Amino acid sequence: MNLKFRAKDYTSDDSFESAEYEYFGNETEGWEIKRNGTPYLHLGPGYIPLKTISCGVCSTDIDRRFLPFPLPQIIGHEVLAEGLGENQGKQFVVEINDTYEARGDQNSDQFCKEGIPTHSPERRVLGIDRLPGGFGPYILAPVHAAISLEGVSPKAAVLMEPFAAALQAILASPPKPGDHVAVLGPRRLGSLILAALASYRKTNNSDFRITAITRHDHLVALSKSMGADEVVDLRKTDISQLKSQFDIVYDTTSTTSGFESALQIAKREVHLKTTNGQVMAGIAHLTELVVDELSILPYTESNVLFHWKKENRTNQNVFVFGGVSESVKENLKKQFTVFEGSVSEAENILNSEKFSNHLPRFDLVVVSNPEELSLAIRPNPNHENSLVRPRGAILVDSSTGNLWSEEANLVAKFFIDGKEIHSSRCGDFHMAISLLRDNPDITKALETNLISHRFPSDQLELAYTTAKDPSSVKVVVDFT
Structure with missing residues (x-):
């Protein structure tokens, strides 16, 4: 599969700049990612392409320039996405840690053996450390990190990562x-x-x-x-x-x-x-x-x-x-x-x-x-x-x-x-989904009260600025 698109990279001076990306490859053989025609990142097997539906703006996004990971990057990690190819028509929420376990890689390190794969120094993090994130129209998600969305509404789903x-x-x-x-x-x-x-x-x-x-x-x-x-x-x-x-x-x-x-x-x-x-x-x-x-x-x-x-x-x-x-x-x-x-x-x-x-x-x-x-x-x-x-x-x-x-x-x-x-840091999506299914009143409260602003993707900068304002609660960027 070959995906070409433009997206707005976040830079170290707390601004955005337009860049051209290309994802070329497949789940079994791996992927090459190019940025402005130059090799950006090589990914091995175990990633599936997803089309972004929505992505929330998080405090981590606002403070991203202070984190010890390279920039520029497509940021955003609170992702609701839809499948491509054989996954067409399915909706997914995406866990952010790109680990051996998430990719289905049988190789592992001592962190995986100790039961803490999300802390492996080898890991990447969607929209935070190298792996392009949800403020672009497409992402490459580790196959086991893409969790099919069943029993929770799309409105609540975009809040799944922070919940x-x-x-x-x-x-x-x-x-x-x-x-x-x-x-x-x-x-x-x-x-x-x-x-x-x-x-x-x-x-x-x-x-x-x-x-x-x-x-x-x-x-x-x-x-x-x-x-x-x-x-x-x-x-x-x-x-x-x-x-x-x-x-x-x-x-x-x-x-x-x-x-x-x-x-x-x-x-x-x-x-x-x-x-x-x-x-x-x-x-x-x-x-x-x-x-x-x-x-x-x-x-x-x-x-x-x-x-x-x-x-x-x-x-x-x-x-x-x-x-x-x-x-x-x-x-x-x-x-x-x-x-x-x-x-x-x-x-x-x-x-x-x-x-x-x-x-x-x-x-x-x-x-x-x-x-x-x-x-x-x-x-x-x-x-x-x-x-x-x-x-x-x-x-x-x-x-x-x-x-x-x-x-x-x-x-x-x-x-x-x-x-x-x-x-603490990231949580278990399966447990979060189960808890929301068991508590429909809480799910309804999330849907009704938490998202204060929604912006189309071509207004990403405005969405980001709005998220910095204390009067906002949760800002969401929509791609479809």
């Missing part, structure tokens, strides 16, 4: 019976987290309260329609009055001030869902923390056993930075294989024979200050590998928290008080 991501936050940080949880910034993703919380509560017959926190009139009304039990308007209530009131705070603000507010009002946990690529509260690489779905926990005897609930594994290999107290090191050595040293020594260990047949990451990393914490997330500017395994934990020895820099005082106190930061 699945919202649901992932709830599964990673599930409310306990009697909890009072808050969604800070209930706009695009925040509104979907409200809907996911309401769906989760109903499906599981759970008992917890949901509060939305905002400062915009239209989001007050939206939050109630999306499942919030109550709404706090920050124009009427100062954030200081909410200190330590919420067991879990799901932060979807993508702002430094929002993250700092979340740290103040959380009683037990902040779940970080969106970031802006910048240093926040004295901690660098929090965007990458979310990408890797890492957690930051205070060092305790129970937290050394941390792993995601759905993972059947135990921690074995632990790296400890030099600033960590001797008592912590000695306690760890009683349970684990412990490695000590600097960040360069940590990388050398992961590249050594000791890890030749293992996932090249530590199960836990223990740090004593913000600098070590940031290095644990991204130790080397020349690559995107963390020291700690995806969905693993960085433990903070807070015994020296009073020595942290002034800009990190808030987060130091947060850990001293025994509180936790968790994060």
Whole structure:
């Protein structure tokens, strides 16, 4: 098959430029992608061509220039598409991770063997990392990432990717019976987290309260329609009055001030869902923390056993930075294989024979200050590998928290008080579709309330600008 078309690439100066693309190939032999007549990307077997119907604008699209992936690129990853060729007439939603598993490739790496294929360094990401996205008229989707749309309306389907991501936050940080949880910034993703919380509560017959926190009139009304039990308007209530009131705070603000507010009002946990690529509260690489779905926990005897609930594994290999107290090191050595040293020594260990047949990451990393914490997330500017395994934990020895820099005082106190930061990224589309089928009232709320603007594809720039405006909620670009 040969597809030629023009699309608008997103560039590093936050603008769009027109480019000519050509996709040539097929599912069994692979594809060649050309951009303006020059080879752009070679894809092996396992991709099917789809024609874009609609694509939502996400906060990640708005902050795309801050992410460590090459530009220009056709961005957009919240895709509803229709099939071509033998798939003509079928509609699909598309999971964004391009992995061995998604392509049906029998080859695999250690990440696939560990059950975390979406964290393989080999992966590409639709509309984010290399693979052309949904703001063009055609995409090439990994065959198992294209999920046939049955039982959910097209209006709700264009929201499937962000709803699945919202649901992932709830599964990673599930409310306990009697909890009072808050969604800070209930706009695009925040509104979907409200809907996911309401769906989760109903499906599981759970008992917890949901509060939305905002400062915009239209989001007050939206939050109630999306499942919030109550709404706090920050124009009427100062954030200081909410200190330590919420067991879990799901932060979807993508702002430094929002993250700092979340740290103040959380009683037990902040779940970080969106970031802006910048240093926040004295901690660098929090965007990458979310990408890797890492957690930051205070060092305790129970937290050394941390792993995601759905993972059947135990921690074995632990790296400890030099600033960590001797008592912590000695306690760890009683349970684990412990490695000590600097960040360069940590990388050398992961590249050594000791890890030749293992996932090249530590199960836990223990740090004593913000600098070590940031290095644990991204130790080397020349690559995107963390020291700690995806969905693993960085433990903070807070015994020296009073020595942290002034800009990190808030987060130091947060850990001293025994509180936790968790994060999550993409979600399971099949589970999201099932939840929406089981909760038609929530599906109806998504269809009715969440999409605030729709634009034809020739008005992509206007759609993008509108999505930046706080008065918008979800902006969708339509191709048909």
